[in-house]
Amino acid sequence: MSQKIRVVIAKPGLDGHDRGAKVIARALRDAGMEVIYTGLRQTPEMIVSAALQEDADVIGLSILSGAHMHICPRIMELLKAKGLDDVQVVIGGIIPDVDVPKLNGMGIHGIFLPGTPMQHIVDYIAANARARV
Amino acid sequence: MKSVADPAGTRKQRWEREVVEPALGKSPERKGPFTTISGRLIERLYTADDLGGLDDTNHPGEFPYLRGIHPTGYRGKLWTMRQFAGFGTPEETNQRYQELIAAGGTGLSVAFDLPTLMGRDPDHELCLGEVGKCGVSIMSLADMERLFDGISLADITTSMTINSPAPMIFAMYLVVAEQQGADWRTISGTIQNDILKEFIAQKEYIFPPRPSMRLITDIFAFCAKEVPRWNTISVSGYHIREAGSTALQELAFTLRDGLEYVQYGVDAGLDVDDFVPRMSFFFNSHSDFFEEIAKYRAARKLWAEAMKNRFGARNPRSWALRFHTQTAGVSLTAQQPYNNVVRTALQALAAVLGGTNSLHTNSLDEALALPTKETATIALRTQQIIAHESGVTNVVDPLGGSYFIEKLTQDMIDGTLKYWETIDGMGGMVAAIERGYPQKELAEASYQFQQAVERKEKIVVGVNDFIQADEKPIEILYIDDTAAGVQLKRLAELKQARDNGRVRRALAALQEVARGRGNTMVPLLECVRAYATVGEMCDALREVWGEYEEVPVI
Numbered sequence: 001m002s003q004k005i006r007v008v009i010a011k012p013g014l015d016g017h018d019r020g021a022k023v024i025a026r027a028l029r030d031a032g033m034e035v036i037y038t039g040l041r042q043t044p045e046m047i048v049s050a051a052l053q054e055d056a057d058v059i060g061l062s063i064l065s066g067a068h069m070h071i072c073p074r075i076m077e078l079l080k081a082k083g084l085d086d087v088q089v090v091i092g093g094i095i096p097d098v099d100v101p102k103l104n105g106m107g108i109h110g111i112f113l114p115g116t117p118m119q120h121i122v123d124y125i126a127a128n129a130r131a132r133v
Numbered sequence: 134m135k136s137v138a139d140p141a142g143t144r145k146q147r148w149e150r151e152v153v154e155p156a157l158g159k160s161p162e163r164k165g166p167f168t169t170i171s172g173r174l175i176e177r178l179y180t181a182d183d184l185g186g187l188d189d190t191n192h193p194g195e196f197p198y199l200r201g202i203h204p205t206g207y208r209g210k211l212w213t214m215r216q217f218a219g220f221g222t223p224e225e226t227n228q229r230y231q232e233l234i235a236a237g238g239t240g241l242s243v244a245f246d247l248p249t250l251m252g253r254d255p256d257h258e259l260c261l262g263e264v265g266k267c268g269v270s271i272m273s274l275a276d277m278e279r280l281f282d283g284i285s286l287a288d289i290t291t292s293m294t295i296n297s298p299a300p301m302i303f304a305m306y307l308v309v310a311e312q313q314g315a316d317w318r319t320i321s322g323t324i325q326n327d328i329l330k331e332f333i334a335q336k337e338y339i340f341p342p343r344p345s346m347r348l349i350t351d352i353f354a355f356c357a358k359e360v361p362r363w364n365t366i367s368v369s370g371y372h373i374r375e376a377g378s379t380a381l382q383e384l385a386f387t388l389r390d391g392l393e394y395v396q397y398g399v400d401a402g403l404d405v406d407d408f409v410p411r412m413s414f415f416f417n418s419h420s421d422f423f424e425e426i427a428k429y430r431a432a433r434k435l436w437a438e439a440m441k442n443r444f445g446a447r448n449p450r451s452w453a454l455r456f457h458t459q460t461a462g463v464s465l466t467a468q469q470p471y472n473n474v475v476r477t478a479l480q481a482l483a484a485v486l487g488g489t490n491s492l493h494t495n496s497l498d499e500a501l502a503l504p505t506k507e508t509a510t511i512a513l514r515t516q517q518i519i520a521h522e523s524g525v526t527n528v529v530d531p532l533g534g535s536y537f538i539e540k541l542t543q544d545m546i547d548g549t550l551k552y553w554e555t556i557d558g559m560g561g562m563v564a565a566i567e568r569g570y571p572q573k574e575l576a577e578a579s580y581q582f583q584q585a586v587e588r589k590e591k592i593v594v595g596v597n598d599f600i601q602a603d604e605k606p607i608e609i610l611y612i613d614d615t616a617a618g619v620q621l622k623r624l625a626e627l628k629q630a631r632d633n634g635r636v637r638r639a640l641a642a643l644q645e646v647a648r649g650r651g652n653t654m655v656p657l658l659e660c661v662r663a664y665a666t667v668g669e670m671c672d673a674l675r676e677v678w679g680e681y682e683e684v685p686v687i
Contacts, residue, residue, distance in 0.1 A: 015267075022579070039682075
């Protein structure tokens, strides 16, 4: 039997609108993944350290406040520094079109905008999470 | 209008049997279940039989105000068209306010950025990328002076969406009013100041529930004496609904929050009729047209009866529930955004038919960004078209007497009373929040709704049906980091220029009062006059009361 995919769902920054993060956390859990929800107001350092501790395959960020262009580069940098380059980072929230190529450039390809079906996110993560050894 | 007992059942039952059933044989109904957006099952027809005698004793302007708090409805005064706005620096937002006033807006509504809402100065590590993004950045009195430059606070009413740091921001507003020579006894406006819904839904809390409740009762007491026309709280269902509640949960939890505030006020030694008349409410207007209208009607009756019977209020102004409405941001789609104008118009119409006292209509780009000047104008025009062209303002409560609306209204009342019983049984709303009860209810309802959308039991046009592949992106307001740079520089300059000894003394005095029982508004006014920052004032109280951390419920 294959091991479960481990996903850390995180809310970085000051925003408290956690409806999306929680609905996705539950959908991933219902899809058979191991989900760790960090709760609110996480710094990039806290998120990366949670990913390390939890041996996460995927970090799912929920950002609606417009702070993604500050938070994402920092998280990618920290992951690299900790040797966690193979952890897949995905993001859901309000992301202006102009920022999408920039996020892709950092290595973030799973970008889920408002209205994305939950199943689509589940499938994406299942297909792209790092292989468990 | 009681139906006569008939061995063959009610007239409606006979109609179901003799008329509907044969018709269904020929042409069946669409696939059900027929439910509201909240999942409430709706029958195909409502008649007098559903009401068990229509109560025709409710009239507008009379207890319990089911049909409205003003006897003349909108024939006297239209609702206040109050568009929520704020972004970037105080100067940029001031510019937008001047434009809204010029376009015929009749009240201001301030959106603050996340650092301000969370009581953090822009140099705090959690403020990375957040300064001026979701609202205007206000760090100290100096920013408040800039925000209202050229706007006479004696002549306009201002609503400020601020909760945990409400006393600090309100104190700043009062000092600006004072500088302009406006009389505290005649200025008016609203602070949201509703912490319970933050714990339940929006999660912009700082201090634990009990000291947070004290800050609120301090404002009740302060305003009753010093700023008698100020609306001291806007008990909000908007965020509860946006976080995924049903219409009934929004109604039940919001009003129960209201009862909690009244109880805390009474326990703090205030007379109900001294502070309840200045309490106001804030509801969502979601997409299910009739359910929303029923919700507003039910709210008025429930509140009036609770104030009179539960708290013994004697002043009719304590009984009359006044509310602001905002159309449902969460219902708007990033896909085919022009469709959002239509959604918003329908939601705004529901709010008006429900008798709202003030209204914000969302802009078509709500799911993408803060509104541009153009989209904000269309949103305001939507209200003006309803007010001046549709004719719905000619008559009070036009849907009163509709079997369906009256039945839904009664169902909302019954359902709310049931929720209240549960929450009362837990020892009140603060206790219910501490055990995660409303949070769990919301998490469940929002997941159910999302699943209904996934299964296409609920259609969202442009999202899970009627999808358009070749969509062209629309132009949005992109907020860069210029404001953050400006505000960070100003913060450093402020700390150089002000009398830091005075700031330290004022903050120490604040802590002293926070440890004791005095009214926190008094030392806060001195902190503000000394140009202490929002972050410094909140930190001073964090040291005394600690910070709240929730146990997340999924």
